Amino acid sequence: MKNVECNRLTKKYGSIYAVNDLTFSIPENSITGLIGRNGAGKTTLLKMLAGFLLPSGGTVRILGQNPFNNLQVAANLIFIDDELALPENMNLGEILDTAATFYENWQPDIAYGLLDYFSLDLRSYYQQLSKGMKSTFNVILGIAARCPITIFDEPTVGMDAAVRKDFYRALLKDYLQQPRTIILSSHLLGEIEDLLDSILLIDAGKKCLHLSMDELRSYAVGLSGNSKLLHELVKEEDIIFRQQLGKDKIYLVVRNRKIDFSAARFKGLEIGPVPANDLCVYLTAKHKGGIDDVFKHS
Amino acid sequence: MTGIFAGGLIIIIVLISAGHFVISRIKPSLSQTRIFVGIYLLLLIFAVAAFYCLDKTGSALVLENRGTGENEFQRFLETGRVEYLKGLRKLGRWSFTYRGQDLVLRSADKEHFWTTVVVERKEAGDETIEVICYTTGLQLPETDNPPLVKLKDGQLLLTNPPPVEINFYVAGYDFTMTQFTAGIDANNVSHELAQSILGNQIVLVRLPGHLQLIVDETVSVVEQK
Amino acid sequence: MMSLSTVNLLTNARRQFNYKLKANAGLFVSLLAVQMLAALLSANGTVSIGWGTGNSVAYLRLISGDVIIIFSLLWAFTAGLTVAANAQRYDFVFVTNRLSSNLSSMAVLFILSAGGGVSATLCGILLRAFLIITKDGFIFTNISPYVLLIGICSAVLYSLLFSAVGYFLGILAQRNKAYAILLPALFLGLLFVEARSVGGTRHILSVIHFFIRESSLLIFALKILLTVALLYGAAILIASKMEVRQ
Numbered sequence: 001m002k003n004v005e006c007n008r009l010t011k012k013y014g015s016i017y018a019v020n021d022l023t024f025s026i027p028e029n030s031i032t033g034l035i036g037r038n039g040a041g042k043t044t045l046l047k048m049l050a051g052f053l054l055p056s057g058g059t060v061r062i063l064g065q066n067p068f069n070n071l072q073v074a075a076n077l078i079f080i081d082d083e084l085a086l087p088e089n090m091n092l093g094e095i096l097d098t099a100a101t102f103y104e105n106w107q108p109d110i111a112y113g114l115l116d117y118f119s120l121d122l123r124s125y126y127q128q129l130s131k132g133m134k135s136t137f138n139v140i141l142g143i144a145a146r147c148p149i150t151i152f153d154e155p156t157v158g159m160d161a162a163v164r165k166d167f168y169r170a171l172l173k174d175y176l177q178q179p180r181t182i183i184l185s186s187h188l189l190g191e192i193e194d195l196l197d198s199i200l201l202i203d204a205g206k207k208c209l210h211l212s213m214d215e216l217r218s219y220a221v222g223l224s225g226n227s228k229l230l231h232e233l234v235k236e237e238d239i240i241f242r243q244q245l246g247k248d249k250i251y252l253v254v255r256n257r258k259i260d261f262s263a264a265r266f267k268g269l270e271i272g273p274v275p276a277n278d279l280c281v282y283l284t285a286k287h288k289g290g291i292d293d294v295f296k297h298s
Numbered sequence: 299m300t301g302i303f304a305g306g307l308i309i310i311i312v313l314i315s316a317g318h319f320v321i322s323r324i325k326p327s328l329s330q331t332r333i334f335v336g337i338y339l340l341l342l343i344f345a346v347a348a349f350y351c352l353d354k355t356g357s358a359l360v361l362e363n364r365g366t367g368e369n370e371f372q373r374f375l376e377t378g379r380v381e382y383l384k385g386l387r388k389l390g391r392w393s394f395t396y397r398g399q400d401l402v403l404r405s406a407d408k409e410h411f412w413t414t415v416v417v418e419r420k421e422a423g424d425e426t427i428e429v430i431c432y433t434t435g436l437q438l439p440e441t442d443n444p445p446l447v448k449l450k451d452g453q454l455l456l457t458n459p460p461p462v463e464i465n466f467y468v469a470g471y472d473f474t475m476t477q478f479t480a481g482i483d484a485n486n487v488s489h490e491l492a493q494s495i496l497g498n499q500i501v502l503v504r505l506p507g508h509l510q511l512i513v514d515e516t517v518s519v520v521e522q523k
Numbered sequence: 524m525m526s527l528s529t530v531n532l533l534t535n536a537r538r539q540f541n542y543k544l545k546a547n548a549g550l551f552v553s554l555l556a557v558q559m560l561a562a563l564l565s566a567n568g569t570v571s572i573g574w575g576t577g578n579s580v581a582y583l584r585l586i587s588g589d590v591i592i593i594f595s596l597l598w599a600f601t602a603g604l605t606v607a608a609n610a611q612r613y614d615f616v617f618v619t620n621r622l623s624s625n626l627s628s629m630a631v632l633f634i635l636s637a638g639g640g641v642s643a644t645l646c647g648i649l650l651r652a653f654l655i656i657t658k659d660g661f662i663f664t665n666i667s668p669y670v671l672l673i674g675i676c677s678a679v680l681y682s683l684l685f686s687a688v689g690y691f692l693g694i695l696a697q698r699n700k701a702y703a704i705l706l707p708a709l710f711l712g713l714l715f716v717e718a719r720s721v722g723g724t725r726h727i728l729s730v731i732h733f734f735i736r737e738s739s740l741l742i743f744a745l746k747i748l749l750t751v752a753l754l755y756g757a758a759i760l761i762a763s764k765m766e767v768r769q
Contacts, residue, residue, distance in 0.1 A: 307711070307714060308711070310597065311707065313597060314597050314600060317557065317597060317598070318604065320553075325549055326549055328545055328548055330552075331548040331549060331551060334552050334555055335548075335551050335552070335555070338555050338642070339642075342645040342648075342649055345645065345648055345649035345653070346645055346648050348652045348656070349648050349649075349655070349666075350668075352652065352655050412576070412577030443579070458578055459577075459578075459579070461579055461580075462579040462580075463579070463580055463581075463582070464579075464581040464582065465582045465584060465658070466581065466583045466584065467568065467583075467584050467586050467658055468584065468585050468586065469586045469651045469654070469655075469666075470586065470587045471587065471670065472587050472589055472592055472644065472647055472674050472678070473587070474592055474644070474673075474674045474678045474681065475670050475671075475673055475674040475677070477677060477735065477737070477738060477743075478673050478677060478738060478739070478743070479670055479673060480738055489572055489574075491583055492572045492573065492574040492581055492582070492583040493574045495574065495581035495583075496574060496575070496579055496580075497576075498576070499576060499577075
């Protein structure tokens with residue numbers, strides 16, 4: 001069963017497409033990374049999944065139902081972003097107790113345990129927390145709620161590296177105890193790469209890629225060597241990224257298909273894997289040469 | 299009328315915006331809220347209990363005594379007959395022996411003497427001047443406040459009593475109550491009530507019949523025959 | 524497969540009610556402040572009538588809870604606005620849909636209105652009791668428990684009306700911010716036109732008279748409840764297609 005399904009999903013603000021013709025589905029019990037640059041439409045997409053926004057076109061189905069204004073979907077979905085609108089007069093303990101009344105699978109031990117681990121005081125107030133501590137509290141809510149659909153939109157804003165690492169570990173641990181459908185958005189793949197089953201890469205509201213992590217890792221290869229030789233070997237449309245290394249030396253990232261690796265090695269070209277994070281950056285870049293293109297003609 | 303109404307509404311709107319601004323900045327925590335609300339509730343319950351237990355007999359007496367002698371006073375005004383005044387409450391009474399042939403009636407200071415003076419003649423042989431001050435007002439410590447009367451060098455000197463300010467509080471209904479309990483509205487009787495607190499006063503001067511009376515312009519006199 | 528939760532609308536609305544009553548509890552404190560301020564303003568009498576003879580003067584000062592009740596009604600209006608604004612923010616952190624959010628807001632406003640109406644009337648009694656104890660020269664009009672009960676009921680009903688109007692406007696303003704300016708402007712404009720025209724039809728006045736000239740508490744209650752139902756119904760309709768957290 002597909003827990004999340006989008007079909008030709010579009011969201012338009014005026015004449016600008018925040019989300020443009022997205023079709024994808026996410027199976028149950030998986031962790032999916034939603035990757036894209038700032039302004040790629042990640043938040044808009046996630047808010048449509050959570051039923052906060054109405055699509056301008058296409059359909060969303062969460063657990064087989066339209067999530068907008070849908071109580072059954074809401075009961076099984078939690079949406080965590082970097083700043084939750086929580087009441088200013090309730091302390092963290094009171095908020096956790098409230099959350100417990102709403103979510104059937106709520107895990108108080110995990111909630112209090114994590115709160116204690118991250119040194120958050122039950123008696124402190126959300127609005128008085130620092131940015132990073134707010135994010136920490138948000139993700140604790142998201143983990144402890146154990147909703148079948150759990151959405152984190154840029155959850156680690158403001159957290160320091162150690163806390164981020166702990167969060168990913170906590171998320172993974174809890175996921176293993178109680179598998180569910182988790183969507184995690186980020187503009188960087190690097191840190192969450194090991195956590196994910198699959199990634200959905202979007203750019204300017206459109207889908208770039210939706211692959212499992214294994215597929216992603218073998219999606220492209222990096223080749224470096226003599227520019228002339230290289231261009232003979234690969235087709236122009238397969239080139240994802242190009243970087244001039246020396247006078248005749250060039251580095252290319254190309255789609256991994258129909259490349260004669262033995263011939264390449266024979267010709268003295270270097271072949272290597274492309275880090276997933278770099279690949280995402282290259283795929284969503286406007287120019288195949290990256291920032292170098294800007295300086296090319298000057 | 300509608301203009302005032304519109305003006306009032308604008309004030310209300312300003313009040314709402316100002317109030318909303320303040321209210322949205324009051325952010326007490328839940329536990330503080332519980333304490334505040336708890337204390338306030340206790341206070342209200344206590345106040346209601348006190349309100350229904352308080353001794354209110356004093357105010358009932360005030361209401362009963364209201365308007366005593368008012369009818370007699372009105373009859374006196376209509377007929378000019380002094381005997382109607384006899385039943386009124388006496389605020390003060392003075393009596394002087396005087397053998398002179400004429401008497402000047404005047405205010406002791408330059409100020410006008412506020413209370414109307416009624417002059418009554420007695421038979422010729424009597425050598426006493428009697429001054430009586432009557433009132434229809436309520437009998438209260440504040441209203442026990444007669445003018446000052448002196449006889450000196452052939453002059454009857456009248457001094458206004460020291461000024462008194464009396465405050466009465468009338469607990470009426472709220473508009474939410476009057477709307478559904480027509481007819482028992484305390485707010486409507488207040489004007490009459492205000493009048494009856496101080497009531498009317500008169501100073502009766504009883505003079506020997508033969509006495510020549512010279513009235514100064516500072517005193518208003520009604521002569522009785 | 525993780526088991527899915529199913530939730531009943533009313534169950535969820537009840538959970539939300541508990542949550543929102545806490546989240547909006549600060550309103551009770553502002554109510555308290557508003558009533559204390561109004562009581563202070565009323566302590567010297569709302570109307571005073573003076574009668575003088577000679578150089579003495581007697582003042583009759585009318586004590587009533589009118590100012591306290593009017594202030595509390597204005598509070599009820601802003602409470603409606605506040606609950607509407609907070610619903611948009613606080614509700615969607617946890618499980619909700621539009622109907623559940625509106626139902627729980629209504630329940631919260633019912634409790635707030637009841638608290639506002641009861642405490643406003645009792646605060647008037649507090650004022651009277653305070654004056655009886657502290658001031659001499661008190662002419663007392665008894666408020667029988669029956670009249671007190673009538674006062675409480677009608678104050679609660681008025682509060683319900685004011686809070687529902689506030690809530691409706693609050694929801695409307697979320698739909699489009701322009702309404703927040705447009706509606707009060709329209710209201711004031713109409714009021715001025717009505718104030719200047721003599722003998723013309725006076726819609727706003729007749730709306731006000733519809734409520735304040737009703738002398739039967741039962742019919743008054745029906746009028747209020749019907750109006751409140753219309754306002755909440757309209758709010759639910761307006762809200763059902765609204766997006767969240769733009």
